[in-house]
Each structure stands twice: as C-alpha cells, then as structure tokens.
Amino acid sequence: METAQDILKRYGIGSTPDRIGILNVFIQHRVAFSIVEIQQRAGLSCNKTTFYRNIEMLLEKDIIHKISDLDGTVRYSLSLADSLLSVHPTEHVHFRCLHCHTLTCLFQAVVQSPLLPAGYTITRTQVLVTGICEHCREAIHVLEDYTLN
Ligand SMILES: [Zn+2]
Numbered sequence: 001m002e003t004a005q006d007i008l009k010r011y012g013i014g015s016t017p018d019r020i021g022i023l024n025v026f027i028q029h030r031v032a033f034s035i036v037e038i039q040q041r042a043g044l045s046c047n048k049t050t051f052y053r054n055i056e057m058l059l060e061k062d063i064i065h066k067i068s069d070l071d072g073t074v075r076y077s078l079s080l081a082d083s084l085l086s087v088h089p090t091e092h093v094h095f096r097c098l099h100c101h102t103l104t105c106l107f108q109a110v111v112q113s114p115l116l117p118a119g120y121t122i123t124r125t126q127v128l129v130t131g132i133c134e135h136c137r138e139a140i141h142v143l144e145d146y147t148l149n
C-alpha cells in the first residue's frame, strides 16, 4: 500500500501535513467517513476553509469519492483499492454493515449500469448494500437477528 506522500506525489499534489493527515485516516481504516469523522480522526489543526478545500481537491482528483449513506449523510472513502489500481475507479458496491455500522467500498463488486428507457442518461449509479461484513460474521456467528428484519 502506498503512503499518503506517495499518493499525493503520483497525482502531482504538494504534500502538506493536513493533506497527509486526511489521507492517513483513509489509509489506516479503509472505510468511509463523514466530514466530522475525518476531522476528528485526523486531529487537524488547520482551519475549516483549508480543510474543505483539501477535501474538494482530493475529490476532484478522484483520490477519494462521495457516498450517500442510508440516512443521507455524505461519506468519503479512498478511491484506490490498492497500489495497482491507479486509474479512475469503477462504480462499485458500497456495503453497510448492520452490526458494526461501517460503510465499506467493495471494489471487486462492480456496479453494472441498468438499461434505461430512451431519453435517459446516467451520470452516476450508486448501489448501497446492507448486511453483515466479513469481520462481524466471524465475530457474531448469528445472523438470525438480522435476516428476520
Ligand atoms: Zn461489520
């Protein structure tokens, strides 16, 4: 896995402590975070304007991408599955675990665009799947509680 510095360098973006701080949150946890969660975890000292500007820039470069969560909260996640996937990421399934509540990018699960009636153009396809993640499945062993709902 690349370091935050490696990623910034590859995209021709200057390394600043704030940008490295933001990227490290994603690299270390590999799940999607809200703006508030990113700010808290990064423990950044920078002002809000700089923070939002950095987020916007990472979005523009496709280093991170937005996900609309079940409750409408916008979350952000790293677009790079690993160092091998360096081109634009494909639309992939997002998985919301009902047990640990993490939102994860499933890069292996590519979203196929649906066939639409004539006249409609797709700009984005978002698929959000809920269930039990691999870590929780091992931990809880019991799925009945969730499958009943
Ligand atoms: Zn889980």
Ligand SMILES: [Zn+2]
Pocket: 065, 067, 077, 092, 093, 094, 104, 105, 106
């Ligand atoms: Zn994603």
